[in-house]
Amino acid sequence: xxxxxxxxxxxxxxxxxxxxxxxxxxxxxxPARQAVVEDVVTDVVVVTxxxxxxxxxxxxxxxxxxxxxxxxxxxxxxxxxxxxxxxxPTPAPYQAPKPSPAPPKVSSIPSYSSASNVIIQTxxxxxxxxxxxxxxxxxxxxxxTSPSSPAAPPAQTSSAGSSGSDSYGSQAHGFKSAxxxxxxxxxxxxxxxxxxxxxxxxxxxxxxVVRLYGTDCNQVANALAAGKxxxxxxFVGIFDITQVASSIATISSAxxxxxxxxxxxSVGNELVNGRHASVSEVVGAVNQARTxxxxxxxxxxxxxxxxxxAMAANIELCxxxxxxxxxxxxxxxxxxxxxxxxxxxxxxxxxxxxAAGGKTTIITxxxxxxxxxxxxxxxxxxxxxxxxxxxxxxxxxxxLVLFNAYNDLWKKNSGAQFNAEQYWGIYGNAPxx
Numbered sequence: 001x002x003x004x005x006x007x008x009x010x011x012x013x014x015x016x017x018x019x020x021x022x023x024x025x026x027x028x029x030x031p032a033r034q035a036v037v038e039d040v041v042t043d044v045v046v047v048t049x050x051x052x053x054x055x056x057x058x059x060x061x062x063x064x065x066x067x068x069x070x071x072x073x074x075x076x077x078x079x080x081x082x083x084x085x086x087x088x089p090t091p092a093p094y095q096a097p098k099p100s101p102a103p104p105k106v107s108s109i110p111s112y113s114s115a116s117n118v119i120i121q122t123x124x125x126x127x128x129x130x131x132x133x134x135x136x137x138x139x140x141x142x143x144x145t146s147p148s149s150p151a152a153p154p155a156q157t158s159s160a161g162s163s164g165s166d167s168y169g170s171q172a173h174g175f176k177s178a179x180x181x182x183x184x185x186x187x188x189x190x191x192x193x194x195x196x197x198x199x200x201x202x203x204x205x206x207x208x209v210v211r212l213y214g215t216d217c218n219q220v221a222n223a224l225a226a227g228k229x230x231x232x233x234x235f236v237g238i239f240d241i242t243q244v245a246s247s248i249a250t251i252s253s254a255x256x257x258x259x260x261x262x263x264x265x266s267v268g269n270e271l272v273n274g275r276h277a278s279v280s281e282v283v284g285a286v287n288q289a290r291t292x293x294x295x296x297x298x299x300x301x302x303x304x305x306x307x308x309x310a311m312a313a314n315i316e317l318c319x320x321x322x323x324x325x326x327x328x329x330x331x332x333x334x335x336x337x338x339x340x341x342x343x344x345x346x347x348x349x350x351x352x353x354x355a356a357g358g359k360t361t362i363i364t365x366x367x368x369x370x371x372x373x374x375x376x377x378x379x380x381x382x383x384x385x386x387x388x389x390x391x392x393x394x395x396x397x398x399x400l401v402l403f404n405a406y407n408d409l410w411k412k413n414s415g416a417q418f419n420a421e422q423y424w425g426i427y428g429n430a431p432x433x
Contacts, residue, residue, distance in 0.1 A: 174323075174362055174399040175263060178209035178235060179426070183219045186409035186433065190217030193225065195432035200226035202431040203405055208232060209263050211364065211401050214239035215247045221254040224261055233263040235364075235401070237305075241268045241277060241285035248289060252296045264301040265293060266364070270327060272317065273310035282306075283320040305364045308348040318356045326352055327365035329403075330388070331420075334376030338368055338384035342395030360399070366392060367403035370428075372413070372420025380420050389426060406430035 181199065183191040191199070196219070200210070210232055212219055220236055227234065238247040244267065255261055267289045271277040277285075282304050290302040303321035308328045311317055318324035328348045330341040345366050353361040368388030372380035392400060407425035414421065 174360070175209040175233070176398050177207050178211055178401040179203065179207045179405045180211045180213075180365060180401060180403050181223070181405045182213060182408055182410075183217050183222065184408070184410040188410045190219075191222075191432060193218070193222045195430075196222040197226040198432045199406065199430045200230065200232070202427060205230060209235050209401070210405075211235035211237070211266075213237040213269055215250040220251055224254055228261075233261055235264045235266065236262060237266045237269060238285075238289060239269060241271065241282065244285055244289050245292060248292045248296060257297065259296075259298040259300065262298060262300055264303060264325075265289065265298065266303050266305045266325065269305045270307055270310070271304075272314055273307040279314045279316060283316060286320045308352060311352050312355060315352075315355050318352065318359060318361075324352050324356050324359055324361040325364045326361060327403075328363055329366055329368075331368055331375060331378045331380070331418075334378055337377045338379065338388040339391055341366070341368060341388040342391035342393075345392060346395050362399040362401070363396070364401045365403040366400065367424050367426065369418075369420035369423045370407075370425070371423035373415070373418040375418050380418070380423070385426070402426060406433075409433065 181203075183196050183199075185191055185195075200223070203210075208231065210223060210227060212223060212234060214237055216239075220234065223234055226232075236251055238244055240247070251262070251265070267286045268277065268282050271282055272279055286302060286304050293302060301322040303323060303325040304317050305325040305327060306314075306317055308326045311324060311326050326348065328345045330336040330338075330344040333344065336344045345363055349361045349363060353359060368385040369380040370382045370385045374380065389402065392402070404424045404426065406427055407422055407429050409422055409429070411421045413419045
């Protein structure tokens, strides 16, 4: 076999051609492929290059037999497909890098504020509560943020009037006609004793009980003095259940030993529905208050007040009370017109009483706004308010607290409350405004 030598320059040119990109993504255009070289080179051509010495041995047909590298290790061979001596080596096929694995998904954790972390502020009549669903008040509180209308109460099973009240508990507790009142000016300041007296004078004589919500602003003493001439009893409230002892001391001082002027003492208003306290905290406060009130000489009713949905979901609130006390507003249901307010509220009273084994249920708030935004079938307005109150009075002959005596201009309207928060006053603006 005849051997010969190629110059390193010739081999370098062949390697340069092999490094040009092929196929998809060309950066350069190439001329047509040239014919294969047939002649066998036997001469030695010496060329000076700036590269390591490379010697290629070929056979008589010009095919490379072996290669020697002087002064360095041979390079890594590039895979080639069988071809003639003039065939350009095919570069290794491109392999796309494997994509990095996607980061693990992180579950969305809903935020939740424990009821024990909520600070109850200075007692004031709370905003009228829009009840959402039983899931919103069950313990532990739901983390869902999707509101829904309250479930419809059971169908009314008794006729309106006195027979209607008999259907949801005995008449061992209660009153004939009651209404709520808050002693605050539009600027949130406390009303004076003279202003409270003026407001009480503006109420019809038909109300034998006035419900208060707290003990601030000297309201218990001022209301007792204002209602004494009219023979009005008070439904007083301990708004802040962390201040049970001091609130009872204030009430005890105001009555000055005559507890006959107190119809009911409420401990908390819608605290579970608003997630301001847990069921156990409220029940504990009720028991604490009852013990202290008995020691002070009061033997009347002690209750906690919450929405009908909160009470239904946590009937132990009713069990801890001397009667079931619920706030129930047909307006917030959205499926009830003003004329249907009475049957709607009665249905809920029956439901709560049945859940509590026949225990008396008293509606401690109910009414209709005279202004605001429409909520489905519930339309606010003066005429609608009159229709709702008439429906409520025809359905309940007793055990009903109407909300509210006068417009509460100290409150703030909001879309969440259908911009009606200030306008639940049955008798318009207070005379002392």
